[in-house]
Amino acid sequence: MFQCNNYINGYLVNKCHSQAISEDILLKATAEVINLVYLEKGKALHTLTKNIESQINLEGTEDQVNELKRKQETIEDEIDEIIKKKQSADEVERILLEKQYREHIVTYHDLENQINDLLNKNRDAELAKHRLLNMGKSIKGEKLTPETLTKPIVQTCIESIIVVDKHNIVFVLPNNEKANYELIKERRAKLVEHTPILEGNITYPRRFRPEHFHYKVVLI
Numbered sequence: 001m002f003q004c005n006n007y008i009n010g011y012l013v014n015k016c017h018s019q020a021i022s023e024d025i026l027l028k029a030t031a032e033v034i035n036l037v038y039l040e041k042g043k044a045l046h047t048l049t050k051n052i053e054s055q056i057n058l059e060g061t062e063d064q065v066n067e068l069k070r071k072q073e074t075i076e077d078e079i080d081e082i083i084k085k086k087q088s089a090d091e092v093e094r095i096l097l098e099k100q101y102r103e104h105i106v107t108y109h110d111l112e113n114q115i116n117d118l119l120n121k122n123r124d125a126e127l128a129k130h131r132l133l134n135m136g137k138s139i140k141g142e143k144l145t146p147e148t149l150t151k152p153i154v155q156t157c158i159e160s161i162i163v164v165d166k167h168n169i170v171f172v173l174p175n176n177e178k179a180n181y182e183l184i185k186e187r188r189a190k191l192v193e194h195t196p197i198l199e200g201n202i203t204y205p206r207r208f209r210p211e212h213f214h215y216k217v218v219l220i
Helices: 005-009 023-039 043-055 058-088 091-139 151-157 181-191
Strands: 160-165 168-173 198-204 211-219
Touching: 023 151, 023 168, 023 198, 023 211, 058 091, 160 181, 168 181
Parallel strands: 168 211
Antiparallel strands: 160 168, 198 211
């Protein structure tokens, strides 16, 4: 959990001075977010699932990879031909062939990068899908309360919590396996400004004055 409203709000001070946040209201908000996202199949879960499914297209990816590999094979053949021609070329022809050789090498590496990008995207999508399934198993389909929250459930379902100030908090959900502590730490000020996939308000009863709290959920 990140709690530093000076960083979020850009105050030019060295110390954090974050106000303490109510543990009761934080637990209540966490339980509500997990229930809405993973149990009640609301907008957040729908968005998360669509984002994951939009990346998963194994058959299409395989076809694209094969097509790129065929292009690589053609480039390899052309490179071999250029090398053969260079052996018997005069000085002027050698200069032209050397230029063609370098261009072909660049094209070959570009194709290799495209292949790796496709494979990495597919791998990340599969890992995200697997994590989504694990989330469902962790909470076992039972509606959570602040009393039934456990550390493993929170760690499985929520990537990070950013406390903006005493009455505002941002829950960060993982959209892929690249989401991690360092990435969120680096981007937390921008994450607070992300368009939320879910927002809500929590009111916690107190003896003299109810405590009000706003939360939003974003994907990284």
